Amino acid sequence: RKEVEQDPGPFNVPEGATVAFNCTYSNSASQSFFWYRQDCRKEPKLLMSVYSSGNEDGRFTAQLNRASQYISLLIRDSKLSDSATYLCVARDNEKLTFGTGTRLTIIP
Amino acid sequence: DGGITQSPKYLFRKEGQNVTLSCEQNLNHDAMYWYRQDPGQGLRLIYYSQIVNDFQKGDIAEGYSVSREKKESFPLTVTSAQKNPTAFYLCASSDRVAQPQHFGDGTRLSIL
Numbered sequence: 001r002k003e004v005e006q007d008p009g010p011f012n013v014p015e016g017a018t019v020a021f022n023c024t025y026s027n028s029a030s031q032s033f034f035w036y037r038q039d040c041r042k043e044p045k046l047l048m049s050v051y052s053s054g055n056e057d058g059r060f061t062a063q064l065n066r067a068s069q070y071i072s073l074l075i076r077d078s079k080l081s082d083s084a085t086y087l088c089v090a091r092d093n094e095k096l097t098f099g100t101g102t103r104l105t106i107i108p
Numbered sequence: 109d110g111g112i113t114q115s116p117k118y119l120f121r122k123e124g125q126n127v128t129l130s131c132e133q134n135l136n137h138d139a140m141y142w143y144r145q146d147p148g149q150g151l152r153l154i155y156y157s158q159i160v161n162d163f164q165k166g167d168i169a170e171g172y173s174v175s176r177e178k179k180e181s182f183p184l185t186v187t188s189a190q191k192n193p194t195a196f197y198l199c200a201s202s203d204r205v206a207q208p209q210h211f212g213d214g215t216r217l218s219i220l
Binding site for chain 1: 143148149150151152153156158196198205208209210211212213214
């Protein structure tokens, strides 16, 4: 089983819709989590950290469920510019483990 | 502007040749990292460094070497021992180890 697992997609979603995807992690000792976005053939960029209480940044909401060992990302009012691959990351001390990413395409 | 600069953007290696990928940061970050990304796979850690003159192996260090002689610089050498070097190589840095990382724009390495 992969340490950090994501549905690869692709998710094809109409513009303006709400989309959510989850990421599961197997290491219960993971201390913190992040979401990155990666555009095609570009470097990953930090989207947001994920806090235990959940956190929101504009149209983006991240949640953490430690009991079930998953994190989620919700995107509201999706824009064409949200099309990207979203990478889930779990941290255990100095080690970051990246998921393979979920590909999202927003359709006009 | 502060950031991480990787060069070259594209690199071609001949069989049996060593090549060095450059990574420079002006963010004053202590920690630096090298990852490789293959199609359909997540980023895999090659090496990381928490401080100058110190570095540790990641999950896939075989066939690679690094140095950290200056805080700003963390070059990666892909040696001839790395039998499948074709990949997208990403350098990253963070204020401290395992804090959110900032990435350079990557180097694509291919075999001639």
